[in-house]
Amino acid sequence: MEIKAAVIEKQGEDFVFEQLKLENPKSNEVLIKVVATGVCHTDAVARDMGLSPFPVVLGHEGAGIVEAVGDGVKSVKEGDHVVLSFASCGECENCLAAHPTSCMRFNELNFDGKMEDHTNRIHKHNHAVSTFFGQSSFATYAVVNERNVVQVEKDVDLALLGPLGCGIQTxxxxxxxxxxxxxxxxxxxxxxxxxxxxxxxxxxxxxxxxxxxxxxxxxxxxxxxxxxxxxxxxxxxxxxxxxxxxxxxxxxxxxxxxxxxxxxxxxxxxxxxxxxxxxxxxxxxxxxxxxxxxxxxxxxxxxxxIEGDAVPKLFIPKLIDFYKKGLFPFDKLVKFYEFEDINQAFADSKSGAVLKPIVKIS
Known part of the structure; x- marks a missing residue:
């Protein structure tokens, strides 16, 4: 399918909007319609220091709606509201001991630009574009592994929830x-x-x-x-x-x-x-x-x-529950931006004018 994405073509450059091709989800993967994405300092570091191969679609605090699921997906279904978090293998000793933030493959799965099967889901004119943090949520749609996906209740504004996947969780x-x-x-x-x-x-x-x-x-x-x-x-x-x-x-x-x-x-x-x-x-x-x-x-x-030593599927719903009870008012930290204003959102984050920008995608 065709998607609109904010792309970093070369190290240190601004985001440019491009039409890219996103492949369908494979086994254990989920297609997400991205509603909004938080802007995190790690995105800026990746842009300026080259944490992932270029060109790359950054974004790793996504929130959206499940559009489709691949074979074997059991935890979410079409129409579910979800928050996207970091990638982990789910099989190493640290993942099995409930420390996926210290996954033995953490750097590979989050920064090498490919999915778990070592292939790419995003392409431009048949050339691979790197995925970031297993999600690349600065785009209208994203394909992610089921392990990245945290189902959330529908009674809280979904656009607000993306930053729970990284910075606020940390x-x-x-x-x-x-x-x-x-x-x-x-x-x-x-x-x-x-x-x-x-x-x-x-x-x-x-x-x-x-x-x-x-x-x-x-x-x-x-x-x-x-x-x-x-x-x-x-x-x-x-x-x-x-x-x-x-x-x-x-x-x-x-x-x-x-x-x-x-x-x-x-x-x-x-x-x-x-x-x-x-x-x-x-x-x-x-x-x-x-x-x-x-x-x-x-x-x-x-x-x-790293990442608050969290198991996102367990921890993020707890944070939302604290928020609903008035104990965790993280909404006081955020300011919303339109997708087209993503470069301004990054500039305001860098200057300190805004604590946590959130870019509305759709």
């Missing part, structure tokens, strides 16, 4: 699935973008006594306060480590680091109490640690977390 899942803070514990969140604010909302749900937000933008700190932060600090104006230790009697039990900025990663460790844990979810460049003083001497842990 922040909230890092708290609720990986750190699992004890009731009454303390946590600091570094960076109050969509991921960080999702972590703050999750920490409130978990019952953390002190939820400390650190950012350099006052408007983001104000929203963090509204969403559950008990204390906020502008890292450009104060010594965040010193201030955190002052109000927590020596440091926090947990930290979520979303910025990927090396000095801030160190702050997330330095502001922990002994035996504290910092979870890094941002793309971080090479950096140095004093392993003895920063980590070992006080029994601290620095861990990486």
């Amino acid at each position: 922040g909230s899942g890092t708290v609720l699935n990986k750190l699992k803070p004890e009731f009454g514990s303390t946590i600091a969140v570094y960076g109050c973008g969509a991921v960080g604010l999702s972590a703050i909302m999750a920490a409130k749900i978990a019952g953390c006594k002190q939820i400390i937000a650190i950012d350099v933008h006052e408007n983001r700190l104000a929203l963090a306060k509204e969403l559950g932060a008990t204390d906020v600090f502008n890292g450009a104006k104060v010594d965040a480590v010193q201030e955190i230790k002052k109000i927590t009697n020596g440091g926090t039990n947990y930290a979520v680091e979303t910025t990927g900025v090396p000095p801030v990663v160190r702050q997330s460790l330095h502001a922990l109490k002994p035996l504290g844990v910092s979870a890094v979810v941002g793309v971080t460049p090479k950096m140095e640690f004093d392993v003895h003083n920063d980590i070992m001497a006080e029994g601290k842990t620095l861990m990486g977390v």
Whole structure:
């Protein structure tokens, strides 16, 4: 079938709209009519750094309606509302242990540009176009593996739900699935973008006594306060480590680091109490640690977390339930754009003018 897609032809270029050919779903695959897609920082990284072969159709926070299913598909049917998440093999030891975010084939299935059977579903003039994250949702239609698809109830605006598939799942899942803070514990969140604010909302749900937000933008700190932060600090104006230790009697039990900025990663460790844990979810460049003083001497842990260590089919419905109960108001983070304005959506995301753009496809 013919589809309209926003294509990146070469590294660092803007999106251009093209008519492409999308093949029918094969066994265990689903054809989705895409309704809307979140804009994630990982899409920008893929555009600018070449995470997948070019040309590529990016987009990995899709939400849409099942149009058709291939042989063997059992979890969804035509007409179902769905959220699309990351690709995983479903067979390796990590997938079988309910950690598909650490799938042994994660990089291959999400970034190599092909489907699980090593073939392409998207073509331009008989030449392959790369699929991203097993979905490529910056298009009117997408073919995805059944494992990527999360059925959701129809009583919530489907256009709103796409970001649950990656960014919002990452922040909230890092708290609720990986750190699992004890009731009454303390946590600091570094960076109050969509991921960080999702972590703050999750920490409130978990019952953390002190939820400390650190950012350099006052408007983001104000929203963090509204969403559950008990204390906020502008890292450009104060010594965040010193201030955190002052109000927590020596440091926090947990930290979520979303910025990927090396000095801030160190702050997330330095502001922990002994035996504290910092979870890094941002793309971080090479950096140095004093392993003895920063980590070992006080029994601290620095861990990486991918996609909130979530099982999307279980976790995303829980987030929607929290949202419906007024406990997880992630709609306060978003702004909608028309498909034709996708380049503006990316520019606004980069400038910080918008926390979580969502592009309406149809």
